[in-house]
Amino acid sequence: xxxxxxxxxxxxxxxxxxxxxxxxxVLGLMTGETVRVSRRPxxxxxxxxxxxxxxxxxxxxxxxxxxxxxxVVSRCAVxxxxxxxxxxxxxxxxxxxxxxxxxxxxxxxxGVIEVLGKARAADIAEGFVGExxxxxxxxxxxxxxxxxxxxxxxxSPLLNRRAPFRMPRTILRWVAxxxxxSIAFTLHTEQERTLRLTHPGPFTPAVVDLCExxxxxxxxxxxxxxxxxxxxVGATPAAEVAARxxxxxxxxxxxWMPAARVEERLTPFWESLERRPGFSRQWRxxxxxxxxxxxxxxxxLLSANAETGGR
Amino acid sequence: xxxxxxxxxxxxxxxxxxxxPLSHVSVELGHLYMEDFEAGPARLREQFRRVAxxxxxxxxxxxxxxxxxxARVSTCFLVDDYFSRFSTPxxxxxxxxxxxxxxxLTIDYLARxxxxxxxxxxxxGAVELARLVEDRLVDDPPPETDGxxxxxxxxxxxxxxxxxxxxxxxxxxGKARPWEPPTQNxxxxxxxxxxxxxxxxxxxxxxxxxxxxxxxxxxxxxxLLRAEGRVPLPPVPLEGDWxxxxxxxxxxxxxxxxxxxxxxxxxxxxxxxRFLPVELAVRTILGQVAVDDEVLRQVAARSESERVRLEExxxxxxxxxxx
Numbered sequence: 001x002x003x004x005x006x007x008x009x010x011x012x013x014x015x016x017x018x019x020x021x022x023x024x025x026v027l028g029l030m031t032g033e034t035v036r037v038s039r040r041p042x043x044x045x046x047x048x049x050x051x052x053x054x055x056x057x058x059x060x061x062x063x064x065x066x067x068x069x070x071x072v073v074s075r076c077a078v079x080x081x082x083x084x085x086x087x088x089x090x091x092x093x094x095x096x097x098x099x100x101x102x103x104x105x106x107x108x109x110x111g112v113i114e115v116l117g118k119a120r121a122a123d124i125a126e127g128f129v130g131e132x133x134x135x136x137x138x139x140x141x142x143x144x145x146x147x148x149x150x151x152x153x154x155x156s157p158l159l160n161r162r163a164p165f166r167m168p169r170t171i172l173r174w175v176a177x178x179x180x181x182s183i184a185f186t187l188h189t190e191q192e193r194t195l196r197l198t199h200p201g202p203f204t205p206a207v208v209d210l211c212e213x214x215x216x217x218x219x220x221x222x223x224x225x226x227x228x229x230x231x232x233v234g235a236t237p238a239a240e241v242a243a244r245x246x247x248x249x250x251x252x253x254x255x256w257m258p259a260a261r262v263e264e265r266l267t268p269f270w271e272s273l274e275r276r277p278g279f280s281r282q283w284r285x286x287x288x289x290x291x292x293x294x295x296x297x298x299x300x301l302l303s304a305n306a307e308t309g310g311r
Numbered sequence: 312x313x314x315x316x317x318x319x320x321x322x323x324x325x326x327x328x329x330x331x332p333l334s335h336v337s338v339e340l341g342h343l344y345m346e347d348f349e350a351g352p353a354r355l356r357e358q359f360r361r362v363a364x365x366x367x368x369x370x371x372x373x374x375x376x377x378x379x380x381x382a383r384v385s386t387c388f389l390v391d392d393y394f395s396r397f398s399t400p401x402x403x404x405x406x407x408x409x410x411x412x413x414x415x416l417t418i419d420y421l422a423r424x425x426x427x428x429x430x431x432x433x434x435x436g437a438v439e440l441a442r443l444v445e446d447r448l449v450d451d452p453p454p455e456t457d458g459x460x461x462x463x464x465x466x467x468x469x470x471x472x473x474x475x476x477x478x479x480x481x482x483x484x485g486k487a488r489p490w491e492p493p494t495q496n497x498x499x500x501x502x503x504x505x506x507x508x509x510x511x512x513x514x515x516x517x518x519x520x521x522x523x524x525x526x527x528x529x530x531x532x533x534x535l536l537r538a539e540g541r542v543p544l545p546p547v548p549l550e551g552d553w554x555x556x557x558x559x560x561x562x563x564x565x566x567x568x569x570x571x572x573x574x575x576x577x578x579x580x581x582x583x584x585r586f587l588p589v590e591l592a593v594r595t596i597l598g599q600v601a602v603d604d605e606v607l608r609q610v611a612a613r614s615e616s617e618r619v620r621l622e623e624x625x626x627x628x629x630x631x632x633x634x
Contacts, residue, residue, distance in 0.1 A: 038324035056457035
């Protein structure tokens with residue numbers, strides 16, 4: 001019917017990046033399950049999936065009360081030992097009955113929420129990602145579920161909670177359906193983004209990988225923008241600008257790896273976002289700006305040195 | 312030059328889930344507690360006398376159900392070495408096997424209950440099956456659970472609905488709330504509310520409850536557990552004689568070299584009716600265990616390939632004869 005999910009992205013609450021074994025420990029959320037780690041082209045660690053049971057109203061733009069019963073899949077990821085993510089999603093499917101069944105029925109289809117009664121996929125999708133959709137009382141709260149999973153990582157005793165700079169979490173809310181390929185990425189507030197995706201073929205978890213990959217890069221871009229903004233280039237002395245920009249060099253610049261973890265059949269979605277609005281274009285221009293500022297500052301230091309040396 | 316199609320893989324990034332050989336049905340011929348042992352061999356013989364006709368029945372039922380009539384039926388026997396240690400394998404096991412043989416029963420596999428909690432040996436390493444299953448519990452959500460708060464948990468307990476609200480008045484609050492009943496989530500008209508104690512702790516020592524270990528035992532027999540992607544506690548043949556110490560016995564011993572696989576699509580346990588409450592608790596637990604998706608798919612694909620229709624919900628793969 002429809003798949004919907006949420007990705008929360010934030011800076012890992014640690015002073016430096018964490019090692020691969022530390023990632024494994026931080027993300028080891030379940031006994032007997034391994035943390036999956038890929039090292040190329042960037043270290044990416046993914047926790048095992050966990051489920052949360054729900055029986056509640058689903059979002060609906062029309063305001064109608066649609067009941068859904070089932071489980072939400074959640075997982076956490078750490079990219080480059082530095083960026084933490086919590087991610088949850090549900091596949092919606094029509095229930096064959098209009099009453100709630102024994103719980104074992106729902107656990108036989110992990111990650112599926114069965115929709116009881118009449119409902120239109122478009123109404124639910126619009127209710128979830130649409131601008132100004134009514135917030136129904138007792139409605140499925142993926143933000144809370146996902147936030148709790150990210151908190152699990154961020155409050156791990158293995159982290160020292162001394163992040164080099166403060167950066168709010170971003171929330172990407174997404175819906176995916178099967179159909180003619182299309183992608184719509186929208187920035188709402190400072191922290192909120194939505195993504196509507198129509199993909200050919202049936203849904204697979206690769207779609208979730210794509211959303212998580214987009215969320216990481218959107219967060220990187222947002223964070224670098226904030227760092228550059230906070231540096232107040234031109235309004236502050238060069239030395240101070242350089243000091244304010246240096247965390248970006250230490251912690252962010254090397255993390256840009258668009259579509260690194262995206263299945264080949266889904267890379268066209270990334271490519272289309274690269275054409276418009278051009279994530280990488282903006283990233284490169286920001287990176288250039290940071291490097292130019294640091295270069296100018298270095299040159300100033302060098303010439304100041306030369307002057308004092310020459311006297 | 313034509314485009315080159317490159318593939319790149321990383322083993323640590325992939326999930327590898329081992330598959331397990333499966334019989335059609337795993338029949339538990341008995342479960343021995345200390346009290347049974349103390350009652351002497353007559354109690355055991357009586358148990359096997361009652362079981363024998365049911366084993367014959369289940370064999371013939373599966374012979375009819377399986378195309379070609381080649382039903383794979385394995386039998387097992389569980390000894391409690393967790394709640395109380397009694398006797399030794401050297402003394403006890405031959406007595407069990409002999410009593411079974413008197414009723415023409417062959418025990419294919421013998422298992423230790425303590426292995427359902429945790430087990431460690433050179434071959435398997437350390438496996439904490441009880442913890443593993445506990446982490447896979449997904450609480451049955453009462454209506455209006457929207458995920459905004461973490462599931463309401465009473466640590467160490469698991470129920471099938473909503474508990475009664477507290478009725479004892481706090482001193483400052485004055486008036487007592489009238490009693491409100493607990494409710495079962497999937498009730499049909501009226502509730503049958505079940506609340507199961509999973510474990511208790513004295514100091515640092517946790518004792519898992521009998522129903523919880525029995526749920527682990529069922530999952531092990533259904534071949535639905537994996538530890539780090541591997542099949543935990545695979546049966547091993549006994550080397551040499553039955554040891555004089557339970558700790559030197561493997562978790563699951565293959566006694567009959569010709570036996571059909573230990574794990575099976577379905578299980579049948581032949582039990583005394585006194586175990587009925589325990590099994591209700593077991594089913595309450597099993598109804599809230601989320602088995603790995605990939606493992607579920609493996610088992611479903613295998614059963615389809617040999618044209619055996621399997622119940623979708625795992626509690627429906629577990630059956631009993633109370634006699």
